[in-house]
Amino acid sequence: MLNGKHIVLGVTGSIAAYKIASLASMLVKRKASVTVIMTQNATNFINPITFETLTGNKCLVDTFDRNFQYSVEHVSLAKQADVFLVAPASANVIAKAAHGLADDMLTTTLLACQCPKIFAPAMNTRMYQNPVVQDNMEILRRYGMEVISPAVGYLACGDTGEGKMPEPELLLEFIIKALQPKDMTGLKVLVTAGPTMEKIDPVRYISNHSSGKMGYAVARAAMMRGAQVTLVTGKTSLTPPVGVRTVQITSAADMAEAVKACSKEQDIIIKAAAVADYRPKNTADEKLKKKDADLSIELERTEDILGFLGAHKPEGQFLCGFSMETQNMIENSRQKLEKKNLDLIVANNVKEQGAGFGTDTNIVTLLSEKDTLTLPLLSKEEVADRLLDYILSHR
Secondary structure: OOOOOEEEEEEOOOHHHHHHHHHHHHHHHOOOEEEEEEOOHHHHOOOHHHHHHHHOOOOEOOOOOOOOOOOOHHHHHHHHOOEEEEEEEOHHHHHHHHOOOOOOHHHHHHHHOOOOEEEEEOOOHHHHHOHHHHHHHHHHHHOOOEEOOOEEEEOOOOOEEEEEOOOHHHHHHHHHHHHOOOOOOOOEEEEEEOEOOEEOOOOOEEOOOOOOHHHHHHHHHHHHOOOEEEEEEOOOOOOOOOOOEEEEOOOHHHHHHHHHHHHHHOOEEEEOOEOOOEEEOOOOHHHHOOOOOOOOOOEEEOOOHHHHHHHOOOOOOEEEEEEEEOOOHHHHHHHHHHHOOOOEEEEEEOOOOOOOOOOOEEOOEEEOOOOEEEOOOEEHHHHHHHHHHHHHHHO
């Protein structure tokens, strides 16, 4: 995604400027060409030589610097840029950008750029919350620029609140998002992910080994491609993708309730969660109070969420399920496809090396009424993109 792309980083006068060195390094490692432009004030916080060493490109500060190969530098750089990220973005540079002012190398190049532009504000909480600054950020959004919400935390000035620049890893996500083709813009996508947990008693529960990685990869890929994504997720160790509405659940009943609440308005539903098939009919809480109690648990089936969705699928909605099998994968998955009224089922054999729970890779077969498409061993991110490609071409 970043290989061969030209990323321009605009750095303004903020203590958070040092974090951009890490971001520049991340981009270079992913084969991007990176140019850093600094305001004069930014050089008080980090030396331009740092960025030149990391990127291999001259760090630009002075609009009239003659120490480079002749060209109208801000124009030639603007033509090359695939993404322009201003981070940290001070209140001053936000105001300039909102009103078309161009009085230094950073703002001049920014004004000449026609690529996606992203701002990551970093400032004192009271400055950030000032209505003038809020209005300026709204102007940027109105002109099609992305403004990242700052983090909340302890600030360099000693205050605690909004205004902290997000970490480089999050900024990288926004850059990647800006480069993705937006072929899912306008679509509403619901993804379920992770395990459900059915309580037996205060200590024990019934669950499975789902890590949620596949569902999270699908949710992230859909968001990157412009979809409005809702992720209903069981408890995992994963961080929800940026820009995705996340609903945290525990039990199968919780998941069913969350899914039913918004299912009818979705264009695409992808159920990647591994729901526990059974739950205790009665918990063991009362039995534990008795000496020599029989702690055997009577089980009952949890609700068939995918079956409900198939039975109540509105016209035009695309419904995709996942099938985890240990034998007769194709036959069993096709039966589920037909029985649950699905448009597509993603089947994998959990006994195959590199597939199934907990791995970063997967081997899947996409099954529809007419097609059988087996994918090779791929990362779960690649599987997610191939899955979305298929859905878009068949919905």
